[in-house]
Amino acid sequence: MEAREVTDTSRVRNKAFLSKIMSAEQAAELVPNGAIVGFSGFVGSGCPLLVPPKLAERAKRLHAAGQDFKISILSGASTDPNVDGVLAEAEAVAFRTPFFTDKNLRAAVNSGKTGYMDVHLSSLAGQVEAGFFGKMDCAIIEVTGITEEGKLIPSTSIGNNPLWLKLADKIILEVNTIQPPELEGIHDVALLGIAPNRKPIGINRVSDRIGSPYMDVDPNKVVAVVLTESGDRVNKFNPPDPVSTAIGDHVVAFLKQEEAAGRLPKGRLLPLQSGIGNVANAVLAGLARAGYRGLECYTEVIQDGLLYLIRDGVVDMASTATISLSPDAVAEFRRDVAFYSKHIILRPQEFSNNPEVIRRIGVIGMNGMLEADIYGNVNSTHIMGTGMMNGIGGSGDFARNGYISIFLTGSTAKNGAISSIVPFAAHIDHTEHDTMVVVTEYGFADLRGKCPRDRARAMIAIAHPDYRPMLQDYFDRACAQPKPGQTPHILSEALSWHDRYVKTGTMKP
Structure with missing residues (x-):
């Protein structure tokens, strides 16, 4: 209104x-x-x-x-x-x-x-x-x-x-x-x-x-x-599409893997943080389909997906800095504020995003990104390395301090003209040291415990098929240099994909 x-x-x-x-x-x-x-x-x-x-x-x-x-x-x-x-x-x-x-x-x-x-x-x-x-x-x-x-x-x-x-x-x-x-x-x-x-x-x-x-x-x-x-600015969320649904399913598969390995409590996980947007909502929907119940969230935003998980008993308690919903979810929240107030705590952001709390209680951070390079450096802010999109927000708070740090993205953007997995990120907000898992619709790359070359192989495997041969060619030639180093790069080509997009409108040759 x-x-x-x-x-x-x-x-x-x-x-x-x-x-x-x-x-x-x-x-x-x-x-x-x-x-x-x-x-x-x-x-x-x-x-x-x-x-x-x-x-x-x-x-x-x-x-x-x-x-x-x-x-x-x-x-x-x-x-x-x-x-x-x-x-x-x-x-x-x-x-x-x-x-x-x-x-x-x-x-x-x-x-x-x-x-x-x-x-x-x-x-x-x-x-x-x-x-x-x-x-x-x-x-x-x-x-x-x-x-x-x-x-x-x-x-x-x-x-x-x-x-x-x-x-x-x-x-x-x-x-x-x-x-x-x-x-x-x-x-x-x-x-x-x-x-x-x-x-x-x-x-x-x-x-x-x-x-x-x-x-x-x-x-x-x-x-x-x-x-x-005055009503809050209401967000418009698209229905889950095949890409976001696949990403959600891959996140659940990763979490199930961690449960089976004894690194997460079975059926309860650890407190979850979820970012903003359609992919984040799809990930939360995947948790519901997987049969989870009684989960907890320590996050900065409650949007539609999380509100409905609270309604359905998938999430028992959520701590947040804000409630930001679509028109339908606003109506749902207002219909039963008394119920939701028993399951939601609203805090100042220096507590909702506090690094010490995030690290101590073992939050699983899940955030979107613009691009990641083959070694796991993540750009979440700058289009083509120069144009500010929105800002880093709280993603760094959760990525650096979370028990597990997960980044989510579709494998391409602009109808396939941009690859979300590139040889070298044009801007780095989250270094390889803070990136544990990257998820696209083609799977998840578990980067934990891996040296740079093994990280690159895992990242190339989840890139879009149109770009995998190009990434593999870059990586192979970088490794074949006389002095490839611990993290092989061809410096004259590292940002060539971005340069090509700026000049031609596509990263493809």
């Missing part, structure tokens, strides 16, 4: 905040040019959707009058077209971190109009609190309500909101009255702090809680409260 302002004050249960209610347009005037602004939002959920468009309108007016207006945006992860999109289209974004998905912002980033820094999602809060990005001027945060004591009830994501509320000089709250009131209590809010004052995190099981259901805020810093009615 389209976001709109409302007059219903029932969600504002503290009198001090009632006096701060104003329009989104009035609130937008309180954000100064050059401000560093912390926004709520994580994969489109829990974003403020009324004030940012008014900021964009203001930017356009000021630009037309020959005046400057740009801000720096810090968030949890991706936001919404009514945040990143409208502000980028208005040329009002000077700097952005840590993750985005909007096409307007992507164009601004790749043209150099907007500076972008790619940051691991688990790391941003600590870096901001340490002052690496400068002083946060404003925070614009969506909540679902304000309690009688002045505490904030978070929305469908938490992201970095508790820290933004702590650090920002001025705070604008959007109280979204369409979100179910039953969300109260589903959250587990805490602050991690920075070195040397961090304390051990008491999460030993997925179901453990360490904080409060509410976020704290200094009421004196709140300069505006905007009453809204």
Whole structure:
């Protein structure tokens, strides 16, 4: 539904905040040019959707009058077209971190109009609190309500909101009255702090809680409260296709192999993390078909596939930073929020993605990628090595620290013009040291315990048949050089596939 302002004050249960209610347009005037602004939002959920468009309108007016207006945006992860999109289209974004998905912002980033820094999602809060990005001027945060004591009830994501509320000089709250009131209590809010004052995190099981259901805020810093009615950005997921279904089946086959070898508990696995998109949903569907029950997930996103596994008893408990669903799944969630709140915990991302917790409880990380090379280096961010797609997100948090790190991809892209398995990755986000298993529709390459040459043979075996002979030829000639080294490469050809695609539109000769 389209976001709109409302007059219903029932969600504002503290009198001090009632006096701060104003329009989104009035609130937008309180954000100064050059401000560093912390926004709520994580994969489109829990974003403020009324004030940012008014900021964009203001930017356009000021630009037309020959005046400057740009801000720096810090968030949890991706936001919404009514945040990143409208502000980028208005040329009002000077700097952005840590993750985005909007096409307007992507164009601004790749043209150099907007500076972008790619940051691991688990790391941003600590870096901001340490002052690496400068002083946060404003925070614009969506909540679902304000309690009688002045505490904030978070929305469908938490992201970095508790820290933004702590650090920002001025705070604008959007109280979204369409979100179910039953969300109260589903959250587990805490602050991690920075070195040397961090304390051990008491999460030993997925179901453990360490904080409060509410976020704290200094009421004196709140300069505006905007009453809204706005649905989250809803994602559109395609039905499983043969490629994604095959990938899901291969993941299940790998997990069954690990159970049989005694490396995973039979029937229960270890806590699962699943990335975003159609392939991730297909993998989760594969778990249901395989008959698993009572699983646990320690992840950053609950999307359709995971929600339905909770509904069907395949997953008993899921810890996450956000709930990001399709329209049908949103309706399902709202029909039975009371049920789902018993099986879901929403946390800040410095806990949902915390490397120490991920490593200690033994999370199995499953993430998508753009490409991998024959030795297992993974590119998850840059198209042809230069064009930023979205950012690394939380994949590095789980890949480097997970008990098992799995990367998923179809073997080709652009109708076969691009191979997802290449001689050398044009950009490396996850080195061979962090990549354990790579899965395509042609099988899984188990890279654990293998030297580079054996890794290459395993990777070539799961490439698309059209590209396997080319990969094998490259590898054979690299190994036949007078001094091939431990990791054989032909340096003059290592990126030739990408160069050929840029020049001709295909990696094929």
